[in-house]
Amino acid sequence: MRIGLPRALLYYRYGPFWEKFFTGLGAEVVVSRRTDKALLQSGLAHVSSEVCLPIKIAAGHLLDLRDRVDVVFFPRMVWLEDRQYACPKMIGIVDIARMVLGGRVGLLTPSIKGDFAMPHLLAGLRVNANPAAVLRAYHRARPELRRGGCTETGRADRSVALIGHFYNLEDDYVGHTIRRTFERSGYRVLVKEALPEAVLRGRCGFARAIRWVYERELYNAFQSLSTRSDGACVVVSMGCGPDSLVAEFMHDDAEKRRIPYLQLVLDEHTGTAGLVTRIEAFVEMMERRRATTRAA
């Protein structure tokens, strides 16, 4: 059996785990190709123009898999512990996937509601009917879920906090450009993936009110990372509902604490040249600030 994994959204967090899990079950895993212009274009034709960039990209990845696999594995994240929801579009994209793919390929879409293991085990049974094999494969793949916690807490010489959803930052289309531009300017990029779970899931201040699981992570990461970097760059996608709200609070905090703040809004028309220019200008501003604080 050939199982397709779209290289979009949750893949950037659980991808290695899924690959290992399904290979362990004896299936052949096919991951869609890296995001490029043509892939995005094909996705645009299939979803409404108003949804955010990652959803459009996800539609492109689904189309890329359409003719190559038997089954597409595309789980639906509804909520994780503590009734923290994923965003409406991430829940709904799974239904859109059914419409995009048509009847041609099977779709394996376990719903994750609080419990992570059970939906995966049940989905595994659909691939390999032997329960013992499923359990074994799950157990073997589980180490992939653990993310590397923070190793260094000290303040680097030049660093910038890059705050954004993992599926935006790790995507090849624009995310990599942002990171590379900062690194080329000699800045170390701090992302939320480097922080320990306990910090990301914290419930202090406004984070307590946020009921979107990934948004709470962003807000906590901002609070924690911006204090030990020279500036914060927040990447949001046009049309992202949760971001439009939480970024506003981050902006406020940055203003209050006088942290250099840059907000980049991504959509399908975003060109790399424009991004690079804005980032370079931001870097220059941080440099000037460093010079003045040293002089004072």
Next chain:
Amino acid sequence: MKATFPRFGYDTYALKTFVEDLGGEVILPPPTSKRTVELGVRYGPELICMPFKLTLGNFIEALEHGADTLFMAAGAKKCRFGYYHYLQDRALARLGRDYRLVPVGQYTPYSFLFRVMPAAFSVSSTRVIRGVCIMFEKSRLTQYFRTLLNQRRAVDFAGAERLLPEAIRLVEGAKTVTQIRHARRRLAAMFERDGRRPGLTIGLVGEIYYMIEQYSNQEVEKELARLGVEVVFERTLFHHLLHLLGVDPSYHRSRRLARRYLRECPGGEAIRTVGEAVHFVENRRVDGIVHIFPFTCMPENIALEALQQLSEDTGVPVLSLSFDEHTSRTGLLTRLEAFVDLVQRRRRGDDN
């Protein structure tokens, strides 16, 4: 206490009756206008959805008119709406106004009845329950009024518009259950359409704020009626209140009907939008569906995809319209006319 809350179409009067019944003085925000939108856009975040900007504008204008206590629906789930009051509080505090904002949790009816409302108005919960009963009755009246108005408008537009001011006075003035029943009978007599049938029926579905507050959707209902179309709708404050108490049969029907397109609720009102559209198409035999929602609304954009699929499956035309502060009225009217034209042709049976 001078209480206020955002405008909510004709259901503003239902909410007003409720607050007045609890002994609060109500200062309604002036009818939503261009200025309201401008205020909301100026003081709200750039990328937030339209209902936020309108409700913030309403609050600012109400404060100018002397209101001091603001009531805002709250309750954070998957949709942005539940977070509005945090941002509104922040924006108003920046303006340096003197006010008190009371977030009213939607999903906690018991705390609403026994804690929030008794504390806000210093009354007993029995009074609150009585008020809620009157609000129910009144929201049923506004729903009835809108249905009658749409029916009459479709066959006799000018006549219905002539009756409108008096009808609104009637609806607004009814404050007790007896008066509401009386108003109901009067309205039925007023809007009698003498057996005239409209040419077309179109189902209106979409996000609840847009379905109720006519300013936000640039009076889609009225414009459709002007073209001789009877608009049927289901989303009203009455059904929403029933749903919040968990006793709305139409919600469960919508859930059942929407399942073939949406297996899981993506938050907000997407399930209802899709369920109602299926209901209108299958059981009420409408000629077309108009879907309205705020620009970048998350759940409704998912519903949009489902409605496209519904249109493909059944052949019933669907027009999805998203609105923000830049939506042009002329463009909207052109699209509506073209859509009605299309629906009419399809009904006559010539597809070319």
